[in-house]
Amino acid sequence: PSIPGYYRFFMKNYAGSAVDIYAIITMIYKNGVGYQQGGIYSRIQMNGLTNDDMYASTLDVSEVFYMDGDDYIEGYCYQASEDGQACSVFGDGLNTTMGGYLIARSNVSPQTGINI
Numbered sequence: 001p002s003i004p005g006y007y008r009f010f011m012k013n014y015a016g017s018a019v020d021i022y023a024i025i026t027m028i029y030k031n032g033v034g035y036q037q038g039g040i041y042s043r044i045q046m047n048g049l050t051n052d053d054m055y056a057s058t059l060d061v062s063e064v065f066y067m068d069g070d071d072y073i074e075g076y077c078y079q080a081s082e083d084g085q086a087c088s089v090f091g092d093g094l095n096t097t098m099g100g101y102l103i104a105r106s107n108v109s110p111q112t113g114i115n116i
Contacts, residue, residue, distance in 0.1 A: 001067050005105040010062035013077040014095035019085040020053040022046045025078040026061045028098075031071055039063075050082065058095075064103060066110050073100065 001007065013026040027034060027041040034041070042061035046054065065073070075098040079087035089096050 001071070001102070002069060003102060003105055004068040004107050004109075005066070006064055006103045007067045007100050008062060008064050008103050009073050009098070009100035010060065011075045011077075011098040012096060013059045013079075014090050015054050015057045015059075015079055015087070016090045016095060017079070017081070017086075017088045018053070018055050019081040019087060020051060020083045021055065021057075021079050021087055022053060022082050023078070023080040024054060024057065024059045025076075026059045027076040027078070028061055028063060029074040029076065030065050030067075032074065053082075066106070068109070 009028055011026050011028055013024060015021045015024050023045040025041055025043045029039040033039055040061055040063040042059055044059055077089050077096060081087050
């Protein structure tokens with residue numbers, strides 16, 4: 001972003017496939033890096049069940065990141081089917097969405113504590 005500061009990003013992953021989905025992961029990466037080094041994820045999984053699924057389930061994730069001119073955000077969805085069938089990510093603007101907005105301007109990065 002052109003304005004350095006704190007931004008809230010959110011993502012919603014909708015599991016709309018009726019193919020026995022047992023796992024859903026929704027991830028937000030910052031600068032190409034996952035949750036291990038600054039990203040965030042949310043996960044739900046059902047174990048030990050057969051022919052049961054999370055059809056019509058939604059999994060949300062959100063986080064506040066410090067961003068400046070070089071930073072970027074990526075969103076990823078993962079769904080797994082016990083049947084080994086293809087899962088669909090419904091991205092029609094109502095079901096699977098991602099967005100963000102500026103919370104507060106700041107030229108002080110929390111990662112370095114140095115004015116930019």
